[in-house]
Amino acid sequence: MGNEKCADHHDEQRIIIRRCFSGLLIFTVTLLLIIFLVWAILQPKKPHFTLQDAIIFGLNVSSPSVISTSIQVTINSRNPNSRIGIYYEKMHVYATYHNLQITYYTAIPSVYQGHKDFNVWSPFIYGNSVPVAPYNGVALSLDKSNGAIELIIKINGRVKWRVGSFISDQYHLHVTCPAYIPFGNSRNRGIVLGNAIKYQLSQSCSVNV
Known part of the structure; x- marks a missing residue:
């Protein structure tokens, strides 16, 4: 019984880690996309x-x-x-x-x-x-x-x-x-x-x- 609870606990941890990693990946990709779009729209030039x-x-x-x-x-x-x-x-x-x-x-x-x-x-x-x-x-x-x-x-x-x-x-x-x-x-x-x-x-x- 104890082994099953430990296994369930490890599975929950893996799910949480995967969700955190997925969320971080989505956030990073979104941020990079926003930066690229801002750069493409503004087209900054040196003075x-x-x-x-x-x-x-x-x-x-x-x-x-x-x-x-x-x-x-x-x-x-x-x-x-x-x-x-x-x-x-x-x-x-x-x-x-x-x-x-x-x-x-x-x-x-x-x-x-x-x-x-x-x-x-x-x-x-x-x-x-x-x-x-x-x-x-x-x-x-x-x-x-x-x-x-x-x-x-x-x-x-x-x-x-x-x-x-x-x-x-x-x-x-x-x-x-x-x-x-x-x-x-x-x-x-x-x-x-x-x-x-x-x-x-x-x-x-x-x-x-």
């Missing part, structure tokens, strides 16, 4: 960034191992999504030359970007007497004498996606904008603005989220 122009106030090599930089850049950001809004947070912009950071970080204010909306930022980025490897100072002087320098303008920050009232977790944002500037080129002087020179660039940036 688009463009480096519109750069105003050079100063770009000097005081010695082979010291560079001073003062630039204002204009950056356009566009949200290509028709159903998803984007929160930009903790964003900082800076410049690099030959993979070496030559300016300090400049903060960009947090902002919400609606569907198909765009924003324009014009931050100042600068670095006073920044130490660099001697060959970088020599290379920058040579580029200036040749009439063109190539900087990389970078933006690091966080983004959140908004769909209706739902707001996602934060994701890292990395934006890289090549800035090919004909600085020092006598045939392309740009637009003189007092003691600065403005160069129209309109160069697309790569975006990783």
